[in-house]
Amino acid sequence: MPILHTVNKSPFERNSLDSAISHALKGSSVMLYEDGVYGAMKGTASADKISGAMKDVSFYVLGPDLKARGIDESKLIDGIKVVDYSDFVQLTVDNDKVSAWT
């Protein structure tokens, strides 16, 4: 029963990303949007947590929120998929539940 975990806070401001990853079982997904997209950048103090979880959990990041913040896709952790708003909606449909880590 996969869950879509959503994170919309910066990993430096709150522990939402940490908590989402800690509670994501194998086969579930994590969606980063709004200020959560800062967690998708490589070379940050928190990037290893995503890389470490990636073999069991799929990570997505919302493209328009990246663009707004001036984050080029070349700066993302390898393996994170960039999606648009309709993909985000589809992810909520494809998963059984949504858990919002705000």
Added chain:
Amino acid sequence: MSDVKNFLYLNRRAPYGTVYAWESLEVVLIGAAFEQDVSLAFVDDGVYQIMKGQDTSGLGIKNFSPTYSALGDYDVQKIYVEKESLDARGLTVEDLLDLKYEDEDDDWAEKDSIKVVSAEELAKLMDESDVVLSF
């Protein structure tokens, strides 16, 4: 005039997710219009405010990052960015807006407004300021 004070605006929040960054910028412009001595500091997630290449067209909200480039025209010439905050986020000064001002004491030569400082240096700047306003 003796009633000019040194104002240090401490910016610690990312833009767009909350309204703090935009509110700070408005207050900075007001302070500068009243001819106070204004400095800005970007710390923690505040460093994200001045990342270059921001494009909010997909969000339907205002991209206010070009306003930072106008600060030089308001005589806001001292913009400090904390090195520790950049390092933790995998950023360098190359990722930031190229902010300039014209130095009237040097034949209006164009100079960089941004100075990268350590946390210790920033602590001293805070100590030397008359007023610290945090956003």
